[in-house]
Structure formats: C-alpha cells, structure tokens
Amino acid sequence: MKKTFIYSLLVIAGFTSFTSCTSESDVEYPKAKTTLFVENFTDNTDGQVLNSTGWANYAQAGTKKFTEEVYSGNGYAEFTSFGSSQASNIAWLISPAFDMSKQDGEKLVFQAAHAFLTSADNTLELMVSTDYDGNIANFNQSSWLSLPVTTPKPSNDFYEWVNSGEVDLSKFNGTLYFAFKVKGSGTNTSLDATYQIDNIRLYY
Template sequence: MKKTALYTFLVIAGLTTLTNCTSDNDVENARVKTTLFVENFTDNTDGTILNTTGWTNFAQVGTKKFTEEVYSGNGYAEFTSYGSSQASNIAWLISPGFDMNKQDGEKLVFQAAHAYLTSVDNSLELMVSTDYDGNIANFNQSNWLSLPVTTPTPSNDFYEYVNSGEVDLSKYNGTLYFAFKVKGSGTNTALDATYQIDNIRLYY
C-alpha cells in the first residue's frame, strides 16, 4: 500500500515538474559574441607615423597624420595638429574592409581620450563607407557617413579613456570600411588638441 502511494506521488510530482518547465522556444539564450576584428596597436613603435597592417593613414588637409605611440607598454593611435604650423589639418585613419554579408548583427566599440581639448570644432568622428574601394587614390569618389558615437569632451580629464558605446553596423551590406576622422589646426591654439584611440573591436 505504501509502495503504491509512493509511486503515485512520484508520478504526479514528475508530471508537475514537466508542466512547469519553460520550453526552449520561450527562452532567448544569451548569445556568445563572436569577434571579427580587434586592434589594440600592440606592435606600435613609439613616435613614428602609424603604418599598422591593414590601416590607411591619410592626411586629407595639411600633412599631419596619425602616429604610433606607446605609454607604459600600451600602444595606441594618436593625432594632434600641434606643431603643424598649418591652418587646417584633417586626418583619417581608415580600417581594413569587412564583408558585412557574411554575418548579421555587427557592432563596433572603441575607446578614445584627449588632451588640451577646448572646442567642439576640434572634432573626432567615426565615419563609415560601403563604396570606398580601399584605394586611397579613389577616396574623393567615395561617400562617408558620420555615425553618432561617444567621444571625449573638454569636461573629461586629460588622457581619460571614454567608451564609444556600442555602434550598430548591422544595417550595412557589402564591404564596409570605418574610419576615425580628426579636424584640427596648427595655428589656432583652440584647435590643436591631442586625440588617442585604442581598444577597437568589431563583433556580432
């Protein structure tokens, strides 16, 4: 009698447990992020013109380009108009190209810092293009879009790294290039700040 009662209890308990379980379709499992690209500038040579493999370092206006810098063993890309003696400096650091048709849900993050930044006209922008062909000789034939992103402001402390926030690139198809564009001046002291860029990651 006790065995029969115990068996009945276990069957009922088992059925109750099963009916209380949530089906796999009702649960969105946490998705592991897959990294497509990382750039930490670990191979930098301090104080030289940046020539990191895959990147294009381009002076659009003036002659100043991004440089490779290292501080306490950490490498990063840096740009400043200071010392250029040129009224306008516009420089681009253009990434390698990425095939956006191979995966979905692409996101980009990076960190940036400043020193001596006093004006919003001394800007750092994140740009993207899907019709740039990777040849800097054809740069003027390509279209670039500035994307909303968090960058350092004068209220940030010098060399305080700011997180860009997650930049959604998932709507783009074909080959995408992203770039960091800096505007400054070597003759206007309000526009000769330093920008540093590091810890770039593209993932989905």
C-alpha cells in the same frame, strides 16, 4: 544568411572586458559574442607615423597623420595638429575592409582620450563607407557617413579613456570600411588638441 568572418574568435560566455592602459576604463561585452576584428596597436613603435597592417593613414588637409604611440607598455593611435603650422589639418585612419554579408548584427566599440581639448570644432568622428574601394587615390570619389558615437569632451580629464558605446553597423551590407576622422589646426591654439584611440572591436 551571413556566415562567420575568417577573423572570428569566440568570446567566452558571460561578461568579458577589454582593457585600455587604465584599469577603470574597461568595457563589458554582452553574452557570447563572436569577434570579427581586434586592434590594440600592440606592435606600435613609439613616435613613428602609423602604418599598422591593413590601415590607411591619410592626411586630407595639411600633412599631419596619425602616429603610433606607446605609454607604460600600451600602444594606441594618436593625432594632434599641435606644431603643424598649418591652418587646417584633417586626418583619417581607415580600417581594413569587412564583408558585411557574412554575418548579422555587427557592432563596433572603441575607446578614445584627449588632451588640451577646448573647442567643439576640434572633432573626432567615426565614419563608415560602403563605396570606398580601398585605394586612397580614389578617396574623393567615395562617400562617408558620420555615425553617432560617444567621444571625449573638454570636461573629460586629460588622457581619460572614454568608451564609445556600442555602434550598430548591422544595417550596412557589402564591403564596409570604418574610419576615425580628426579635424584640427596648427595655427589656432583652440584647435590643436591631441586625440588617442585604442581597443577597437568589431563583433556580432
């Protein structure tokens, strides 16, 4: 039987929402959920390479990484290939580790937005791994699984926050990392969109 993780917080019974920088993009929790992890990027320094505690910011192809951004007092993670002058940019924002043996029924939600997205090849994916050891030097020895999730489409307005939907992580055991992976290009103008990520919650 899994037990409560040390980051646990009891969410008030009833329906509770978390808010992005736009009031119309709130997400409602089901009743009486326990939160394991929250990331709102509240400590961001606008425009610097993201180095939030516990996160790994990794450029797999090219040199561009996620940055810390702040707009109207709201912090979020951002990635764009624009201006990189590199044919391929693949960036990963990898979460802290979570012990999935301590509780049951884990779910993940987040919000994402885009600007200048025109191609389905300019992707944002949610990835998970149970054999990554937390050391970027060993990244290529780990396996990652892409999970179905709702992400912004070209039809969404620029900077419109899109709810991911509830992602079921309950089938995973042991140590789990989740990650946001973006593919783009700094030399192909159809692949140099901006992605923004915020309001990440892991709960059960």
